[in-house]
Every structure is written in structure tokens, then in C-alpha cells.
Amino acid sequence: MIVGKVLEVVRAPAQVLSKPGAVVDPTDPEIVQLAADLVATMRVSPGCVGLAAPQVGVSVKVFCVDVSEHPKARTKHGTFVLCNAEVVSASRNEKAREGCMSVPDLTGDVKRASRLVVRGQEPGTGAEVVIETDAFEARALQHEIDHCDGLLFLDRVADAHALHARKTYL
Amino acid sequence: MPLLAITVLGHDRPGIIAETTGVLAAVGLNIEDSTMTLLRGHFAMMLITDGDADAATVEEALGGLTADGSLSASVRVVPAEQVVSRGSAYLLSVHGGDRPGIVSAVVAEVAKVGGNITDLTTRLAGDLYVLIAEVDLPASADPATLQTALGAAAATVGVDVTLRVLESDDL
Ligand SMILES: [Zn+2]
Numbered sequence: 001m002i003v004g005k006v007l008e009v010v011r012a013p014a015q016v017l018s019k020p021g022a023v024v025d026p027t028d029p030e031i032v033q034l035a036a037d038l039v040a041t042m043r044v045s046p047g048c049v050g051l052a053a054p055q056v057g058v059s060v061k062v063f064c065v066d067v068s069e070h071p072k073a074r075t076k077h078g079t080f081v082l083c084n085a086e087v088v089s090a091s092r093n094e095k096a097r098e099g100c101m102s103v104p105d106l107t108g109d110v111k112r113a114s115r116l117v118v119r120g121q122e123p124g125t126g127a128e129v130v131i132e133t134d135a136f137e138a139r140a141l142q143h144e145i146d147h148c149d150g151l152l153f154l155d156r157v158a159d160a161h162a163l164h165a166r167k168t169y170l
Numbered sequence: 171m172p173l174l175a176i177t178v179l180g181h182d183r184p185g186i187i188a189e190t191t192g193v194l195a196a197v198g199l200n201i202e203d204s205t206m207t208l209l210r211g212h213f214a215m216m217l218i219t220d221g222d223a224d225a226a227t228v229e230e231a232l233g234g235l236t237a238d239g240s241l242s243a244s245v246r247v248v249p250a251e252q253v254v255s256r257g258s259a260y261l262l263s264v265h266g267g268d269r270p271g272i273v274s275a276v277v278a279e280v281a282k283v284g285g286n287i288t289d290l291t292t293r294l295a296g297d298l299y300v301l302i303a304e305v306d307l308p309a310s311a312d313p314a315t316l317q318t319a320l321g322a323a324a325a326t327v328g329v330d331v332t333l334r335v336l337e338s339d340d341l
Contacts, residue, residue: 047340048340049339049340049341050341070339072339096337096338096339097336097337097338097339098338098339098340098341099338099339099340099341100340100341101340107338136339139339139341140341143341144341153341161205161207161291164289164338165203165253166253166338167253167254167255167259167288167306168252168253168254168255
């Protein structure tokens with residue numbers, strides 16, 4: 001039984017967030033541990049629905065997602081981790097305002113596909129997984145795959161006035 | 171040193187931002203937040219800067235930009251402020267035939283309930299007038315009641331109005 005450790009989440013402008021992560025061997029025990037660490041870190045972060053390895057300072061293509069509790073999710077696959085994930089098909093763009101734990105003081109309006117097919121590998125077995133999803137889970141997957149490719153939502157903001165300061169709540 | 175609020179307004183042409191920011195860098199100012207757009211074709215830019223130059227020095231340094239009269243620049247000291255939320259965020263959209271008083275009629279309803287506008291754009295395109303605003307509503311304001319009041323105010327100036335929740339999702 002692998003126990004995940006809670007890792008520190010790095011913030012932009014950390015270099016690791018801006019470079020493409022390396023392709024991994026999903027059966028590598030270190031990757032299996034990292035997968036557990038990502039899930040553990042996501043769990044203790046309020047409102048967090050996904051976390052990618054570069055966000056904990058590891059430049060590889062591994063992320064976890066869990067949108068089960070999110071009101072905008074339709075299709076939900078629970079908690080899962082994908083290695084070396086890539087988008088197979090994407091359609092029906094929708095614009096929404098998103099934020100990121102690694103960019104805590106800003107939000108941005110970003111167009112993302114609301115219908116999505118993603119292919120990746122499961123940590124441990126290395127089994128190929130195809131996830132077909134929509135709505136909020138699709139948005140979360142694209143956001144995390146972007147992290148694994150060294151992209152932030154800042155790279156996809158819809159226009160020059162689509163970047164917003166996150167307000168301080170009194 | 172105190173923060174400076176700098177505005178540059180006037181006839182648009184390529185290179186204004188490059189020249190302005192070049193001057194600011196040369197006098198040792200760091201640009202914090204800035205926004206720029208074209209208003210009816212006019213260049214309009216506002217910046218908040220931090221650094222070791224006083225307002226008079228900066229205004230003088232921008233003299234080359236304003237010398238021919240096509241641009242005006244102003245510089246003044248401002249205090250530090252925080253971006254504070256005063257409630258839940260809503261997006262207000264208004265559109266309809268152009269006529270005097272649309273903006274004031276609509277935003278008066280927002281002000282009446284203590285709503286705070288944090289972002290605003292209006293555009294006139296032919297006869298079509300459009301207003302988009304982000305509004306923070308305090309807990310004491312009922313959005314449904316405001317929507318009704320906005321609808322009534324909008325009707326008096328012949329425009330349509332919608333108010334919807336503005337959410338952002340953390341990923
Ligand atoms: Zn993120």
C-alpha cells in the first residue's frame with residue numbers, strides 16, 4: 001500500500017511550470033509514488049480538482065484529477081491519475097473563468113473544449129486508458145495536460161482584457 | 171517612493187506604448203498594473219508604477235511624447251490600494267438603441283443597493299449601445315430584486331439588461 005505525501009505547491013514564475021514535462025514510464029515505482037503524492041496534495045488543498053507534477057516541482061507528464069464534488073461537472077470519472085496524457089479529440093469550445101493554485105492572485109477567461117477524449121496511461125500497471133468526458137471534467141483535464149506541457153492558463157487567456165486580479169475576500 | 175498613476179491619452183499610432191514604457195524604464199519606474207484600449211479610436215492607457223522618480227520628473231520625461239500635442243500625459247502620486255471584494259461577483263450586460271442616459275440609468279440601480287462596479291466597458295457600434303460591467307454585490311443586496319429594478323430602469327431608456335453570476339473555477 002502506497003501512502004501519498006503532501007507536497008508543496010509551487011507558484012509562478014517558477015521555471016518548472018513553464019517547461020514541458022518529460023514522458024515517464026508509468027510502471028516506475030517513483031512515478032507510482034508521485035501519483036499518490038499528487039492525490040494526497042490535491043486532497044488537502046481546499047477546492048482543488050486537479051494537480052499536475054510540475055506544480056509540485058517535478059517536470060514530468062503526470063497529473064491527477066477529481067471533479068466528483070464540482071457542481072459544473074457532468075460526466076465524472078472520480079479520482080484518477082494519468083501519465084503521458086494527450087488529447088485525442090476536442091470540440092465545442094466554451095469560455096469560462098478559471099484559476100490555478102500555482103497562479104493564486106489571478107484568474108482568466110479561457111476557451112476550452114467541452115467535449116473531450118484523452119488518452120494516457122495508468123500509473124502502476126501502465127495500462128492504456130481512454131477517457132471520454134465533457135463539461136467541467138473536460139476543462140480540468142485540458143488544464144492539467146497543459147501543465148504537463150509547460151503551459152499555464154495565462155498562455156490561453158481569451159483576450160487582453162480577460163485577465164483579472166483575484167479579489168481579497170474580507 | 172510612492173506609487174504613481176500615469177495616464178496617456180490621444181491620437182493613436184504605432185509605437186506609443188513602446189515609447190511610454192521606454193521613458194518609464196529609463197527613469198527607473200516599474201510598471202505594476204496597466205490597462206490600455208482604444209476608445210472611439212483614441213489611445214487610452216493608464217498605469218500604476220513604483221520606483222524612484224517623482225511625478226514632476228516623470229511628467230517632464232514624457233515631454234517628448236506630448237510635445238506635438240497629439241497626446242497628453244498626466245502623472246500623480248497615489249496611495250497603495252488592495253483589490254478587495256465587497257460581495258459576490260455578477261456580470262451586468264446591457265444593450266439597445268443608443269440614446270442619452272443609458273449608463274447612468276442602469277448603474278444608478280447598482281449604486282442604490284451598494285453594488286460596486288469593478289470593471290466596465292461601453293461600446294457604441296452604429297446605433298447599438300452595449301455596456302458590460304462586473305459588479306460586486308454586498309450580502310445585503312438581493313440579486314433577484316436588483317434584476318427587477320434593473321429591468322424597470324432599462325425599460326425607461328429602451329434597452330435590455332441581464333445580470334448573471336460570475337464564477338471562476340479553481341483547477
Ligand atoms: Zn493549474
